[in-house]
């Protein structure tokens with residue numbers, strides 16, 4: 001038995017949970033469950049990252065106090081995960097009192113060790129990444145990840161002596177070849193560190209939403225210093241210290257975009273604060289991105305998929321299985337709703353579900369629905385057993401090495417082998433003794449499969465076991481339940497079976513179409529430059545053919561009722577107002593509009609407006625609202641008529657709700 005803890009990144013509360021953030025959290029939960037099955041003592045940590053400029057701005061845009069804002073969005077994360085059967089032991093928030101107290105202690109230790117000094121920095125900052133960027137990292141001034149322009153910043157700051165730790169880090173990586181995984185990512189980090197480290201700015205003075213620097217409250221701590229410390233502010237305290245290395249094993253799961261923070265800054269902070277090499281987490285595993293048509297899914301590109309909607313429609317197990325199986329953990333994976341349904345039908349319905357129904361159906365005929373007695377094995381059973389044992393070992397190794405896709409591939413290879421065995425053993429055409437042996441063998445394989453799928457599909461595991469007449473899985477400390485062979489019997493001869501219909505009813509064409517219609521967002525956003533160019537070319541070609549707008553084209557325009565929640569003048573831009581508009585979505589939109597010559601901000605708050613909701617986001621340069629330069633991006637367009645000084649807003653009759661569509 002070991003002590004195993006797994007962490008997810010703590011999520012920024014500028015966004016609500018989406019499939020990308022659900023992905024890491026599902027993997028973490030599946031690993032936790034696998035370790036529970038092994039009899040390990042486990043701990044899963046997740047939470048929200050709530051300080052920093054990005055959050056302060058977002059709260060302001062919504063006319064909210066940062067704490068009230070973070071309370072609201074943090075709750076969305078906390079509520080979402082159980083709906084995906086994710087069971088975390090602690091949901092940490094960086095605004096938690098115990099976390100804040102710990103971060104201050106950590107700062108003081110590092111300061112006492114001489115690794116902090118005051119200075120000034122100047123450079124490009126991407127607020128989306130909450131990170132300084134070198135010229136080389138930017139593409140035509142834009143952050144390649146967020147596609148937004150970096151802001152020029154110059155301010156006083158504390159610096160962490162990162163450069164000093166370069167050699168120590170390189171030695172550490174050499175001595176701990178499995179610290180950074182997968183291997184390709186490790187090589188990237190090693191070359192980055194080899195190329196030289198610069199001291200890191202770890203405080204800000206131009207805004208206030210952060211943990212104040214002890215002894216100098218003009219500064220707030222850099223959000224990443226605060227955030228990384230969450231792992232230790234939870235697992236390094238009280239009796240939970242038993243989980244921290246060297247007493248326990250800690251695995252950090254992170255996206256590839258934040259590997260550097262975890263693999264370079266985090267161990268350097270720990271070493272600097274006086275932790276030894278043995279007290280550094282054993283593994284940082286960087287996974288890839290979930291993409292939609294090749295683009296990273298997320299708020300920046302407004303292409304996020306709602307995992308809860310999929311779970312409501314298809315069950316959380318289906319979503320969990322798909323994400324764990326379809327994407328090689330570590331690599332990017334394009335998400336496609338149709339592929340999700342195809343995989344459901346093929347792997348779950350036709351393979352595993354079908355095996356269960358066939359075997360239980362045959363048992364009904366052969367023994368009247370009771371577990372048959374297993375007789376002598378023949379070469380046919382031996383062959384099946386070999387395949388089961390080989391694949392169980394592969395499945396176990398897959399989970400151990402944080403390769404859920406491999407673990408599940410091997411698990412489902414068992415189900416395929418068992419289906420082949422049913423055809424070959426043909427219990428319907430053999431002697432009663434042979435039929436009993438074949439069916440008893442198959443029931444044992446199903447029992448083994450019901451355990452092996454538990455990390456990915458806990459509900460289906462329970463349902464499958466109920467049909468087999470077995471109780472739900474109950475992991476026990478020190479008891480290894482993950483099967484390594486099928487030296488059963490796992491079911492008592494003569495015990496009743498309880499068939500209860502298909503475990504994974506497959507979806508026919510019509511049902512698939514209905515599901516896809518429910519799941520796929522109706523509006524198609526043109527997010528990228530190439531997308532915009534293509535749309536323009538398509539539009540030109542079409543308009544040459546036909547000078548009228550077809551109904552289908554009109555239907556593409558997503559016109560909606562909006563409610564103005566907040567409005568403010570844009571400094572130094574006479575015509576512009578920045579509005580926060582509720583369109584009935586989880587988060588309101590920011591809309592920049594040329595209304596200022598007609599309306600004072602207060603005239604607009606509380607008014608219903610009509611909005612084109614699926615225009616590509618449009619940039620209006622940048623402005624300083626008091627917390628440094630911010631980019632002005634409009635996420636929609638208001639409808640109005642008249643000259644700039646005498647505009648009339650298009651509006652709607654009666655009590656239409658925000659988000660209502662115009663048709």
Ligand code: MSP
Pocket residue numbers: 008009010011012019020021023024049227228229230254255256257258288289290291296297298
């Ligand atoms: N708050 C920081 C993490 C601090 S951890 C000490 C942060 N937050 S985030 O919300 O922007 O991102 C959290 C994680 O979600 C990152 O690992 C990021 O890679 C991941 N993902 C965000 N979008 C994703 C996809 N489309 N696909 C997969 N993971 C994605 O960074």
